[in-house]
Amino acid sequence: MDAVVPFDASGLAQVIERARMLFDDGDVASARMLASGAYDQAKAAGSxxxxxxxxxxxxxxxxxxxxxxxxxxxxxKITIATEWSAAQESGEASKGGRPKKTVPSENGFTAAEAGLTRREIHEARKLADAERRDPGIVERAIAGRVAAGLEPSRANLRVAIGTDSASGAERGNNLYETCPEAMHTLLALETFGGRIKEPACGRGAISRMLEAAGYDVVLSDLVDYGTHDRHGVLQTVQDFVTSEAGDDCDDIATNPPYGSALNAFVAHALRVHRPPKMALLLNLNFLCGFDDPDRNYAMDECMPARVHVFSRRLPMMHRDGWDGNEANSRMNTAWFVWEQNLVGEYAGPTVINRVDWKDYQPGAAA
Structure with a gap:
C-alpha cells in the first residue's frame, strides 16, 4: 500500500534543505518561494x-x-515583514504596499520580488508580531501539531498563534449568537444529561435556553464576555482547542467558531473530551471534504449519530455588534449530533433528518 504515495521523500527533503541554505545565506525571497512549493507538495502527499x-x-x-x-x-515571511516595515518607515517603500524601490540591504528585495501580495505582507507582519511577543511560538505551534499526529498547516498555524486573517480589532470576536429558532428545534429533538458544557458560550444565547429547559451549563469561551450561568458563576476564559478533559462526563452543545479553527475544535472535543452526547450547529458543508485529518476524524472515525438538516434556512445570525443592513441567511445549517454507543464509541450509522424549524417554535401546531 505504501507505493500509492506519489512523491519522492528524499528529493523533497533535498528541496527543503536547499531552501534552508538559501535562508541562512540571506536569500530570503528565494527561500520562501522554494519552501512554499515544498510545503504544497508535502501537503498533497500527506493528504x-x-x-x-x-x-x-x-x-x-x-x-x-x-x-x-x-x-x-x-x-x-517574518524577515520579509520586518524589512518591509523598516523600508516603509524609512520611506523606501510606499505606505500602500507598492515599493518605490528596492529595500536597502545586502540582499534587498521588493514585495513584488518576494512574491507576496499586500494581504500576505499583512499576515507576515502578524507572524512577526507574534514571534516578538513570544519568541519560538511559531516552531512550538508547528511541532505541537506534528507531535499530536496532526497536519501542520498554514491555517492551523494562524489559529494557534492568533494571527488568523483578521484580528479581533478588525472584525470583532467572530461572535454570531445562535438564534432561538435553532435552539427550540434542538431541544425538541434531543435530550441531554444533567450538565452540559458550552465551550463557545459567547453572551449566552445557547446556555440561557438550555438552562430554561432545566439543564446546568458549564460556560467557557476564548473571549471574556462576562457571561454567567443562572447560579452567578462566571464563564471560564480558555481556548477550547488546547483544553484538557476533566473527570466529568458532561455532554457538549454549542455553535462552534467557523473558519480555520472549526475542524480542530470538533476533533478536539471528540478526541479529548469524549462527551456522551455532543450537538454542534454547523454549516451543512461539514458533511463534505476529505483533505483535512481533523474533519476526517470527526466524520469518518467518529461518525455522528444524527444530522438534523434545516430544510428552511435559519434566520440570519449576524456578527456581534453588527449595525449594517440585515439580509436573509444564505447558509444551509444542521445540528450534528454525536452520541456514544454502549461501549463508548461514536460508531453511527449516521441518520439524516430533514426538519423545518417553524414546526418546533412555541405555539406551533402539533
Missing part, C-alpha cells in the same frame, strides 16, 4: 496518503516534511 490509507510512517514523514517547509516559509 493522498491519508485518503488511501497508506502506511502511518509515510503519512508521518509527509507531515514532518510539511512542518519543516512551513517553518522555513514562516521564518522567511
Amino acid at each position: 493522498y496518503a491519508t485518503r488511501f490509507h497508506a502506511g502511518e510512517h509515510l503519512i508521518t514523514k509527509a507531515r514532518r516534511l510539511q512542518a519543516d517547509a512551513l517553518i522555513i516559509e514562516a521564518r522567511a
Whole structure:
C-alpha cells in the first residue's frame, strides 16, 4: 500500500534543505518561494496518503516534511515583514504596499520580488508580531501539531498563534449568537444529561435556553464576555482547542467558531473530551471534504449519530455588534449530533433528518 504515495521523500527533503541554505545565506525571497512549493507538495502527499490509507510512517514523514517547509516559509515571511516595515518607515517603500524601490540591504528585495501580495505582507507582519511577543511560538505551534499526529498547516498555524486573517480589532470576536429558532428545534429533538458544557458560550444565547429547559451549563469561551450561568458563576476564559478533559462526563452543545479553527475544535472535543452526547450547529458543508485529518476524524472515525438538516434556512445570525443592513441567511445549517454507543464509541450509522424549524417554535401546531 505504501507505493500509492506519489512523491519522492528524499528529493523533497533535498528541496527543503536547499531552501534552508538559501535562508541562512540571506536569500530570503528565494527561500520562501522554494519552501512554499515544498510545503504544497508535502501537503498533497500527506493528504493522498491519508485518503488511501497508506502506511502511518509515510503519512508521518509527509507531515514532518510539511512542518519543516512551513517553518522555513514562516521564518522567511517574518524577515520579509520586518524589512518591509523598516523600508516603509524609512520611506523606501510606499505606505500602500507598492515599493518605490528596492529595500536597502545586502540582499534587498521588493514585495513584488518576494512574491507576496499586500494581504500576505499583512499576515507576515502578524507572524512577526507574534514571534516578538513570544519568541519560538511559531516552531512550538508547528511541532505541537506534528507531535499530536496532526497536519501542520498554514491555517492551523494562524489559529494557534492568533494571527488568523483578521484580528479581533478588525472584525470583532467572530461572535454570531445562535438564534432561538435553532435552539427550540434542538431541544425538541434531543435530550441531554444533567450538565452540559458550552465551550463557545459567547453572551449566552445557547446556555440561557438550555438552562430554561432545566439543564446546568458549564460556560467557557476564548473571549471574556462576562457571561454567567443562572447560579452567578462566571464563564471560564480558555481556548477550547488546547483544553484538557476533566473527570466529568458532561455532554457538549454549542455553535462552534467557523473558519480555520472549526475542524480542530470538533476533533478536539471528540478526541479529548469524549462527551456522551455532543450537538454542534454547523454549516451543512461539514458533511463534505476529505483533505483535512481533523474533519476526517470527526466524520469518518467518529461518525455522528444524527444530522438534523434545516430544510428552511435559519434566520440570519449576524456578527456581534453588527449595525449594517440585515439580509436573509444564505447558509444551509444542521445540528450534528454525536452520541456514544454502549461501549463508548461514536460508531453511527449516521441518520439524516430533514426538519423545518417553524414546526418546533412555541405555539406551533402539533
